[in-house]
Amino acid sequence: MLRALDRLEEILIATLIAVATLIIFVAVAHRYTLGIFADVVSLARSNDIPWLMAASRSAYFGLRSVNLVWAQELCIILFVWMAKFGAAYGVRTGIHVGIDVLINKMSPTRRKAFILFGLMAGALFTGIIGTLGANFVWHMAHTDAISPDLELPMWVVYLAIPLGSYLMCFRFLQVAATYARTGELPHHDHGHVDGVDEDAAASAIAMSPLTPKDA
Incomplete structure (x- = not known):
């Protein structure tokens, strides 16, 4: 699932x-x-x-x-939806930027407590935003408000807020549960490219005539 x-x-x-x-x-x-x-x-x-x-x-x-004329409005809507669901993806894969210099200097027990607190705070915040967004969408659905160019019901546009926020809340809880059980956090390697064999790529770079050779 x-x-x-x-x-x-x-x-x-x-x-x-x-x-x-x-x-x-x-x-x-x-x-x-x-x-x-x-x-x-x-x-x-x-x-x-x-x-x-x-x-x-x-x-x-x-x-x-x-x-x-409708292209600009549609692109804005698409990017809003992408940002909301992309934020949840970022929590799952660990690509969000964080400052953990002080956290990493703590003892393992204290470090774990602070990380769990941060994850649960993130879950609480996104859960509140999702609930407020759902309430807003519910009231918006009972109005005749539409978008200027596409004439879409505005509640459909704003539906990204509760859906994306609740998914992000779930991801925070998922990461917190995994960390509490295994002590591991999702980590994203910025040098990794999906679909590329890193060993083969390293061999190709080493064999390249442009790579400096040891004397």
């Missing part, structure tokens, strides 16, 4: 990133292509090239008929 939840979390975050990136690319390409066609129309007019001016004007108005 937990493995399925982990996989679903990863797929959701990757999908949100991919869709937002694609929409941003299309919107930017659309805007700059309109500018190019407008410049070509001006160039053709100044150089008296009627066929080029007609073709460029036709392409300009055809592309302009494609309405992408």
Whole structure:
């Protein structure tokens, strides 16, 4: 069950990133292509090239008929959802930044107590935010509020708050339970790349002609 939840979390975050990136690319390409066609129309007019001016004007108005006003709003919504679920993913994988200089200088018993306190404080905070967010969404669902461009019900947009916060709360509790049982915290190796065999990569670097060789 937990493995399925982990996989679903990863797929959701990757999908949100991919869709937002694609929409941003299309919107930017659309805007700059309109500018190019407008410049070509001006160039053709100044150089008296009627066929080029007609073709460029036709392409300009055809592309302009494609309405992408909603793209910015949708990308903002996607990034908000991605941030909320990405924060929960960060707790699970240990990629959140923390200052643990003083904690690491403590005795093992005191260090464990402080870490558990921090994890439970995180669970309490995110649980409160999730509950407040759920209450807000509940009241928002009984209104007619919609988003300006997409005209989505606003309660759907704000649903990311309780869902993401409750998932983050669960991850804090999950990490706390694992730490209390095994004494291990999730740790993210910033030098690791998924799908790359580190031993093979190290051998390839060592054999590279660009790698300095010992005399």
